[in-house]
Amino acid sequence: MSLNIKYGKNKENSLEIIPVGEVDIYTSPEFKKVIFDLIETKxxxxxxxxxxxxxxxxxxxxxxxxxxxxxxxxSLEVSIINLKPNIYKLFDITGLNKVFNIQG
Known part of the structure; x- marks a missing residue:
């Protein structure tokens, strides 16, 4: 599987990033580069x-x-929304649900 990354400003003027597909050992470097570039420029x-x-x-x-x-x-905030139950479970098991602001 591959990864596509969609992004744009939402109504709160935050940058909404939508990874489509899989974020794994093969696609993670691209995901990191795109988001780091967005953090720097946006x-x-x-x-x-x-x-x-x-x-x-x-x-x-x-x-x-x-x-x-x-x-x-x-000094920017990172929130995660709309995680599927099987993916949220990883955040729960690893304790990352206490690090990230995860909603719905």
Whole structure:
């Protein structure tokens, strides 16, 4: 499977990022580069919409942590919305549900 990354400003003027497909060892470098570039150029809070995310592995979770740290350096917030139950379970097991603001 591959990864497409859609993004744009939402009504709260946050940057909404929608990963479509899988964030894994193969697609994580691209995911990280795109989001780091967006953090540098857009200077907006980040919302990661998991509605179209089918799979994430430990590499992907590590990338999310690096995105979180990069955003913190710029005093930006990172929220995650619309995770599927099987993906939320990974956040719960790893304790990342206590790090990230995860909604619905």
């Amino acid at each position: 200077d907006s809070n980040i919302i990661i919409n998991g509605n179209e995310l089918d799979y994430i592995d430990s590499t992907g979770l590590g990338i999310l942590m690096s995105i979180y740290k990069k955003a913190q350096e710029k």
